[in-house]
Amino acid sequence: MTLWRNYLQKKIPSLAGKPKVIFVQGCQGSKTDKGILIKYEMSRTLMGMNISGQVHGHGSAVPIHKISTHADFLLAKSSYHGYYSYRSNTSGSWFIQTVCDEICRASPMDDLLSIMTKVIRNISLNYTSHHEDPDIDQCKTNSNVRGYTSQKDLLEVT
Numbered sequence: 001m002t003l004w005r006n007y008l009q010k011k012i013p014s015l016a017g018k019p020k021v022i023f024v025q026g027c028q029g030s031k032t033d034k035g036i037l038i039k040y041e042m043s044r045t046l047m048g049m050n051i052s053g054q055v056h057g058h059g060s061a062v063p064i065h066k067i068s069t070h071a072d073f074l075l076a077k078s079s080y081h082g083y084y085s086y087r088s089n090t091s092g093s094w095f096i097q098t099v100c101d102e103i104c105r106a107s108p109m110d111d112l113l114s115i116m117t118k119v120i121r122n123i124s125l126n127y128t129s130h131h132e133d134p135d136i137d138q139c140k141t142n143s144n145v146r147g148y149t150s151q152k153d154l155l156e157v158t
Contacts, residue, residue: 017071019074019112020072021112022076028083029084033139034139034140072148073148076119077143078141079095080144081144083141084141085141086139094123095123098119098123102118102119120142124140
């Protein structure tokens with residue numbers, strides 16, 4: 001997918017150092033995932049890192065370090081490349097509904113990558129397809145989130 005390339009800092013310099021978030025809802029193919037049974041342990045912790053850039057100068061801001069032109073992107077897709085994306089007839093896309101639910105539940109100190117990790121876990125554990133077509137019945141999906149962030153992007157949830 002090349003959509004995000006339109007928002008590179010070298011094409012739009014005013015976006016440098018600012019978070020750019022793209023959500024993509026839609027099937028990326030027709031493959032299905034029947035899932036696998038596992039023992040799930042909730043003992044993992046999320047670790048975050050905040051890299052603060054300092055700016056100094058005489059009348060004009062001068063960054064003290066250079067960042068990649070690909071930095072500060074979060075690209076979240078409802079499914080992996082080649083796979084089916086599911087939705088409910090009543091509540092819509094599993095992915096978009098779960099993103100909205102997790103953002104509403106988030107605290108002001110939750111960063112976007114942590115929220116998206118909760119989205120992935122919620123969809124993985126709580127959603128299974130129910131369809132009359134046996135090829136897409138009892139299937140699972142996993143959202144694809146790629147973070148190219150150099151800092152924790154906090155949401156001001158109000």
